[in-house]
Amino acid sequence: MIRNYFRIAWRNLVRNKAFSFINILGLALGLACSLLMILWVQDEKSMDGFHANSDKLYQVYVRQSSGGKVDAGYLTQGPLAAELKKEVPEVAYASGFQAFPPVALRVGDKVMKITGAYAGADFLQMFSYPVLAGTKASAIDKPGTIAISRHLAELFFGGPEQALGKTLRYEDTVSLSVTSVYDVPANSSQQFDFLRNWEDFTKNNAWTKTWGSFSPLTYIRLRDNADAGKVAAKIKDFVYNYQPRNNNSYTELGLQPYSEKYLHAVFSNGIPDGGRIEYVRLFTLLAIFIMLIACINFMNLATARSVKRAKEVGVRKVVGALRSSLIIQFIGEAMLLAFLSLVIALLLVVVLLPAFNHISGKQLSLPISQPVFWGTLLGLTILTGFVAGSYPALFLSSLNPVRVLKGSLKFGSGATNFRKGLVVFQFTLSILLMIGMFVIYRQMDYVQTKNLGYDRQNLIYIPIEGSLISKYDVFKETAANLPGVLAISKMKETPTVIQHHKGDISWSGKDPDDVPSFADAAVGYDFIKTMHLTLLEGRDFSREFGNDSGSYILNESAVKRIGYQHPVGQPFTLGNVSGTIVGVLKDFHFNSMHDAIEPLVIRLDEKPKWGTVLVRAAEGKTTPVLAGLAAICKNLNPEFPFTYQFSDEEYTKLYKSEQMVGQLCNYFASLAVFISCLGLFGLAMFTAAQRTKEIGVRKVLGASESNIFILLSAGFLKPVFIGMLIAFPLAWYIMNHWLEHFAYKTDLEWWIFAGAGLITIIIALLTVSFQSIRAAAMNPVKSLKTE
Template sequence: MIRIARRKWHVFSTAIVADTITMIRNYCRIAWRNLVHNKAFSAINILGLALGLACSLLMILWVQDERSMDRFHEKGDQLYQVYLRQSYDGKVDGGYLTQGPLAAELKKEIPEVLYASGLQYYPPVAFQVNDKALKMSGGYASPDFFRMFSYQVLQGTAASAIDKPGTIAISRHMAELFFGSPEAAMGKTIRYEDTTNLAVSAVYEVPATSSQQFDFIRNWDDFTRGNAWAKSWGSFSPATYIRLRDNADRYKVAAKIKDFVYHYQEKSAGSYTELDLQPYAEKYLHATFSNGIPDSGRIEYVRLFTILAVFILLIACINFMNLATARSVKRAKEVGVRKVVGAMRGSLIIQFIGEALLLAFLALLLSLLLVVVLLPAFNQLSGKQLFLPVTQPAFWGTLLALTTFTGFVAGSYPALFLSSLNPVRVLKGSLKFSAGATYFRKGLVVFQFTLSILLMIGMFVIYRQMDYVQTKNLGYDRQNLIYIPIEGDLISRYSVFKEAAGNLPGVLAISKMKESPTVIEHHKGDLSWSGKDPNQPASFADAAVGYDFVKTTRLTLLEGRDFSREFGNDSASFILNETAVKKIGYVHAVGQPFQLGKVSGTIIGVLKDFHFNSMHDAIEPLVIRLDEKPKWGNILVRTAAGKTKPVLAGLAGICKDLNPDFPFTYQFSDEEYTRLYKSEQMVGTLCNYFACLAVFISCLGLFGLAMFTAAQRTREIGVRKVLGASETNIFILLSTSFLKPVLLGMLLAFPLSWYAMGQWLQHFAYKTSLEWWVFGIAGGITVLIALLTVSFQSIQAALMNPIKSLKTE
């Protein structure tokens, strides 16, 4: 009996499997037949989904790369960056610039601190091995640097990489350039700035997922030996990093170091200076301060791109729903016949979901092809090195889940709608749709265009802000201004260079400056002036310049004069900007006393405020001092308009004669300024593309709605034409009904975009205004594109023969 039962169960189960396979085969055959018989419809549907998937995939790759930055360090959960929070004049500021001695003192005084290191970056400097001279970027750090960060040390050890003065750790790239390989570089000598011979003590490799990219690191003692200010608690410049012991509590350590600076400074009434800790892995995405706390930054772009990826994928899915619904009129009789012969609603739902999944997987294949084609351009635009992780099973699993989800979401409404049709009414040719179904479809289109108009307005606002910062008068003339790095023999032979370059046709003025007029980051806190409250701290940006600085940069002097050789005591003289004078409170500042560090002198000039940093930040108090013998910085050369090319050729010849061991390099002031807004420009450009893509996909959805409406109102159009309606009347009637969802989308998008872009503009201290015409242009363009989209269907319906329209199938 048991054997017979088993045999019957085997036959029964085999039959079920066979029937299931036959059913799936039939579903696939029907799906493929519908896809082939409706090539135009299928192509539009697949293209819309493919564009949505490709766009979302690119943004997801970018977001994943952003979130993976600095996550490779072995003890990343114990790595922190120290930041400074200061309160004075009723405001709270925060920043990563700290005092030079801070790292060493934290390690010495706080038991929970295992490792600590300062890090001072420098602009590209020259290195030479035999006849090869190249410029590399890097900086100075404490011996703990390679012990706390997990950069792979290829040669040498992390413990001894930079533990001695006179040594240098170099990257694999730098080792290969100068010595051929990391192995060949170990122990060799490399000449720094044609002044110092350094021994290569280690070769390391920095992964692409590191926010810090550097070609070399030198010992911290070498830095402080040539920069005495780095030993002072009144100067701010290096970054400070610490690694806590495994059992240390971050918040307890933060509480301990909060008032740490007052172990070395006196407290001031009405103000405070605090230290705090930020997890190092969070710094890349959260580097913008608000009320002294890092709470935003690139994370805003990560959130934006995540939302964009979801929105564009939703737009593509909605587009699919509308196109599938538009096709439902032609497939209604098929559904009716199948229901009459016994098809269950569940089987119909499975069939239509299956068709949606088939289209989704075809769209996936096309989207992968699009991503492969577009990825090089996307990498160039975003400055990334993204790639498709095709060897990772998790990637394919995620892609499969995303595509299946897309297919289910996109096919859900058409499947439920078509399977619910009444077969009797359908076969009688009286297919009608409820008001709820109609409103739902139109609501989807409204949602599509709300998102599209949001993106378009964002595109316009970002463009206007970038144009504003590029064209705004900064207070100095950045056009025809060249920066040449002070290095090698130019350090000691600057006066000879200035005299020779000044005789070149087209050269109008020459000066020098530590840092550059575009970016002044160094700050001083040890300041004093007549009437200053000793309990009131102050922090001024500090710039060291040469003679003719005001003339070369074309700054505006409101009072006083520039530094001049005619006055023998200008080494103890200062020029302040308007904001600094207001901070001090002098009515007539020229001739008044001022002290910077240990140098006491007088104010000889007042400059009209100029922007010496990004427009994200308000103009700070600035003190400018004379330093004709800097060991680094830039020579500033002002050229006549149209003479830049011959001047550069002449400057190259002079540098070759005076500084033969260093290649002639330069940069333009306007290009350096543009780099301050690299992230905003990248995001703006990507938003332009994504906004156009979103509008295009939305118009595909509107095209589907136009197809649906024209098919539904065929008989009505015939009756109207018989009663005397002209083609123009019919066109206006249909176009108006098509554009209503677009206009409603505009009404919803305008207040949302006004709020969203207003919040984005708050990140800039100096910004453009949100003009009403920006919204009007975005809305007008959207209406025009939508009208062009539906015009073909509207004209086709208006020109239809009324006799054919009134025939009932």
């Protein structure tokens, strides 16, 4: 019997090639799209899942309140990790962690720019990064040591074992001994090619020994019998063991499971709430919705074809076929289509995966060697076939054989409304996706074109490394004479992201209980000129005024926070350096637009041991300027390859996740609309078949072809209009919630919704026009003869 069912299913599939192609294509696209999104979601959820003691690993975050405003973040004080381990018995291991931009490492004549970090001696013992050579305990337990990745060991020494005991030159200033080689799995949220000893970091950065600066990250691992809730309560006021309390503000510590940090890294009201988890939920819903849209298409197309199969069902019932056997037959046909669709979907995934990886920044692959994968696909195919074929099977098997064999099949209003409801659901989802696509594009365009307060075009970043540390003045003087170079300065970080914060700040009239947090930037001469910043009051740092080491420039937000009416010339103290305010800058963005502009204090530091040279090139002169800078660096710093970044490109990287989601939404929205139109096409086929005689009567009574076309098209567009009415308020709510994650955002204007609706209407009209024109042009004599 099963063989007979299969033979009938195959015969119907081959006989109705166009119908079968549309149905299989719709299901295949839905399956391929859903499979790609499921692979992405699984990869996101598996991030950092390899750590053996994941339930005991935590990241410390700081929650601060001042003036009724609550802020929180992961930047902590330098001494925190060591003090937590010493003072809290439940803490087994603790480590600070400070990542840095790529630095130059040398072995012999080979020099490479590598990304790494400083970490405490406990770091590799806390986390489960596999150690391939050496031991975790002795990896970075002494100054002058370095642990390197397998990639680095193979790059410089040929392998992990060969690297042990060898020496690396760091920035051509210090020699470091390789004590261990580790591996960083691809599903680690932290990627670093080397780790340096924490004492080396604190020795060169005195601020890491104070409780007034915030920059490193702090990780802890609790003992096996420790209660995380009790530990969190115990360390909540931990910082007040080292600094006085005050009445108007507070600083608290919190704990977040490290396994949750990757997906929940956005704070709301001082606690982790949201982040990439929202994209995981979004893609999960998209996978489900697009599969539903594909299954709904199958239902509509199969029902449209039921007009031609009704007599087959009637004959089968007359000769004794049970309803259960008919249900099995039709669901079996759906399973066959689902299986064929799955084969095509897998081929599509294989073809599209490289492009998908490029957009998403992943290294996804089909886990074809895992039985669970094939079991899941089999289950998905069966579920898809059952869901897609259930309604047509139940509907066709319920037909009355007497009614069917006496005349053409007629459907009640309930069945018709159900099918229209499915199309409404499809277009509601499609319009939601389309509006989301428009809003994400507008927001990305907004952040890319908004005036940041400085000119990021033609601004070049060059790392201060090797001989440039001591020869910066020579470099600046030589480079300033290059044609096309307008200005040169430097700073410890980059204007794109300033993370370092200071809390030990005071000014005249400051409330003793006020504990502020200002972003802190150390810069060189000509900083304002090079950045094209707007100076509202005072001056830039200048040698004409002697030693400016005690001078400070503040932004508008900092002046507002302090409360000075006439800030220039007023006293200001940062750390243990007292001085005066010499200038006030108009606020400019020095972080992502997810965050509001913070108070910023800028100080002069002409002798940093690391940082970034800022070069302002004239418009259209960037290429010759880069060639000249490369020649100067080769002369002054021959041991290091010349590297650079453009400010606008570095700024764009801040929105990598949003850009990825935006691109994928473009493709998925287009795909959803296409699949939905297949469903509308199915409804048009069904309606045209049902109204054949009605159309013939209307034409006999004098209706023109244009009248018939308008009549049918209007009926087809009703589900689209209803979908718009449902989608618009939902889209406004969802996208308004998404935009709330940006401190500076575009507006949700009416034309976005109107544009999405108009595009949907045009596409729907194009979809149904073929069936409408075909029905309107049909010979009425032939229509009235149709049984």
